[in-house]
Amino acid sequence: MPPVFPYRSTRPAELNFEDLIRPQVEYLYRLAWRFTGSVADAEDLLQDVLLKLYPRTQEMLAIQKLRPWLAKVLYHQYVDSVRQRARSPILELVAGGDGEEDPLDNVPSSRDGPEQDAERSALRDRILLAVRQLNPEQRAIVAMHDVEGYSLEELAKMLETPIGTLKSRLHRARQRLRALLPMEPFSADERVNR
Amino acid sequence: MIMECIDFTSRLDDYLDGQADERGMQAHLRGCAECSRQYQHALAVQAAVRKLAPPEVHPAFGDQAILRATRPNAAHPRRRAVLGVALAASLVLGVALGAYLSMGDAPVQSVVLAVEKPETVRMVFNSSKPLRAATLSLALPDNVEVVGYGSRRELSWQTDLREGQNLLQLPLIAHGTVKDELLARLSHGAGTKTFRLKIETSNAGTSGM
Numbered sequence: 001m002p003p004v005f006p007y008r009s010t011r012p013a014e015l016n017f018e019d020l021i022r023p024q025v026e027y028l029y030r031l032a033w034r035f036t037g038s039v040a041d042a043e044d045l046l047q048d049v050l051l052k053l054y055p056r057t058q059e060m061l062a063i064q065k066l067r068p069w070l071a072k073v074l075y076h077q078y079v080d081s082v083r084q085r086a087r088s089p090i091l092e093l094v095a096g097g098d099g100e101e102d103p104l105d106n107v108p109s110s111r112d113g114p115e116q117d118a119e120r121s122a123l124r125d126r127i128l129l130a131v132r133q134l135n136p137e138q139r140a141i142v143a144m145h146d147v148e149g150y151s152l153e154e155l156a157k158m159l160e161t162p163i164g165t166l167k168s169r170l171h172r173a174r175q176r177l178r179a180l181l182p183m184e185p186f187s188a189d190e191r192v193n194r
Numbered sequence: 195m196i197m198e199c200i201d202f203t204s205r206l207d208d209y210l211d212g213q214a215d216e217r218g219m220q221a222h223l224r225g226c227a228e229c230s231r232q233y234q235h236a237l238a239v240q241a242a243v244r245k246l247a248p249p250e251v252h253p254a255f256g257d258q259a260i261l262r263a264t265r266p267n268a269a270h271p272r273r274r275a276v277l278g279v280a281l282a283a284s285l286v287l288g289v290a291l292g293a294y295l296s297m298g299d300a301p302v303q304s305v306v307l308a309v310e311k312p313e314t315v316r317m318v319f320n321s322s323k324p325l326r327a328a329t330l331s332l333a334l335p336d337n338v339e340v341v342g343y344g345s346r347r348e349l350s351w352q353t354d355l356r357e358g359q360n361l362l363q364l365p366l367i368a369h370g371t372v373k374d375e376l377l378a379r380l381s382h383g384a385g386t387k388t389f390r391l392k393i394e395t396s397n398a399g400t401s402g403m
Contacts, residue, residue, distance in 0.1 A: 018260050025256040033248035042248070043255060050263035127242050129312055129367070132341055147244050152211075171207050174236070177243065183235050 017057045021050065024070055031071060034143035035078045037132045049077050068150070072158045075140055082136045130180035138173035145170055197222040202229045206236060304392035307368040312341055317362040317378070317389070325355040328382040330362070335374030338393055341365040355382075368395045 028049070032042035053060065053073065063069045131139060144150045145166075152170070156163040202222045208214040223230050307313050331350040334340065343349060362378070376391040 017264060021260060021263075022256060025259065026251055029251045029255070030248050034246075039249055043252075043259070047259050047262060050259050054263045123242075124246065125312070127246055129341065131243060131246070133344070135344075142243060146240055167207075174207060174210075174239070177239050178236060181239050181242070183231065 015061060017054050017060075020057065020060050020066065021053070024067060027067060028070060028074055031074055031143060031148065032078070034131075034147060035074070035136070035140050037128065037139070045074065045078055045081065048081070049074050052077065068154070068158055071144065071148070071150075075144070075159060078140065079136060126181060130177050133180060134173050134176055137169055138176070141166060141170045142173050142177070146174075196225070199226060199229055202226070203232065206233065209233075210236060210240065303389070304394070306394050306396050307338075307366060307372065309368050309370065309395050312365055312367045315364045315366055315391070317364070319355060319360040319362060319380070320358065321355045321360060325382045327352055328355050328380055329353075331377075331379045331381070332364075333377040333379075335372055335376060335393060337368055337370040337372045337395075338374075338376065339367050339369065341367055366393075368393070371395050 025046070028046050029042055032045045032049075033039065036042050036045055049070075053070075060066065060069075131142070134142065141155070144155055145152065150158070152163050152166050155161070155166055159166070197218050199222075202219060205214040205219065209216075209219045223233060305313075305315055329350060329352050332340070332348065334347050334349070336347075339345065340349060366376075372393050372395045374393060376393055378389040378391065380387050380389070
């Protein structure tokens with residue numbers, strides 16, 4: 001009987017990098033945006049990850065659950081980049097062309113009137129600002145646990161971090177968010193929108 | 195035995211994650227309006243964060259990112275900003291640098307912030323030649339934060355300035371009354387230039403130069 005490799009994928013070996021990555025780009029971009037809070041930083045982070053992954057295509061073919069594995073790679077790249085350098089706020093100016101969108105400027109449209117849109121926009125700004133005030137590791141745990149739904153046990157394995165550390169990081173992040181987003185009118189507004 | 199409020203609060207996160215004694219927590223919630231409010235607030239905050247959606251990924255991003263990853267020599271533009279959009283949306287303080295940084299101070303500029311309302315202040319540095327490994331240091335007045343950097347009063351970055359226009363983008367927020375100056379110091383080699391930005395707060399919720 002042939003040996004069983006529980007983490008060995010059954011993906012056909014002829015799949016290439018693009019076949020593996022393309023279905024994951026949107027998910028990884030969304031996660032990167034939740035980590036970084038900016039479109040340009042999310043794109044840069046994801047680009048860095050893809051550059052590192054390309055030489056590992058064969059390794060990826062053997063990964064059974066690719067999405068959590070990619071999330072882990074993205075997380076480590078994010079934390080490393082934050083640790084290695086405090087990012088300079090100096091940007092290169094380009095006259096015209098595609099540019100960075102400030103998430104605070106990007107508010108989903110709705111069929112409500114301008115007043116409701118303005119209220120929703122103000123609320124979204126407040127929530128984004130609160131999330132931005134978390135430290136990078138707190139933002140990541142909120143994104144992966146509270147938004148993407150990974151359990152602490154899964155994250156402890158994925159990120160190779162003790163569960164107690166993750167639990168206390170999540171606790172502090174939630175406490176900070178609650179303090180930054182006080183009860184009224186925030187809760188009332190949220191209840192109205194449910 | 196009835197659970198105390200302090201126990202409820204300490205187990206609130208476990209309860210949100212389905213990891214706490216359900217019956218005990220629910221019994222406490224039924225009898226305590228304050229903890230019930232706390233619980234509703236915690237749920238609302240969680241729901242609000244979950245609902246935050248990123249702007250849609252640019253349709254061409256996936257193709258371009260994969261192309262750049264598989265052909266490392268392909269162009270890789272980073273950290274870009276549209277001049278027109280950036281300047282229209284923000285306060286802009288134009289500052290021209292000479293071929294080398296001269297000693298001395300640049301003219302004082304001013305900005306009005308509304309309390310607790312983030313405002314991105316953008317300064318354009320015109321440099322007539324590239325400056326590698328210049329150091330930018332900021333000294334912030336009390337009650338003013340660079341968003342994302344917590345309560346740090348002094349920040350410093352090493353950066354390369356390109357020839358031409360360079361944009362310094364500072365998301366600032368005032369947490370109380372401010373009538374003071376932010377100092378931005380740009381150093382390269384033996385040269386240093388200091389920019390002073392007067393910051394005042396207004397209650398009117400408006401900002402401008």
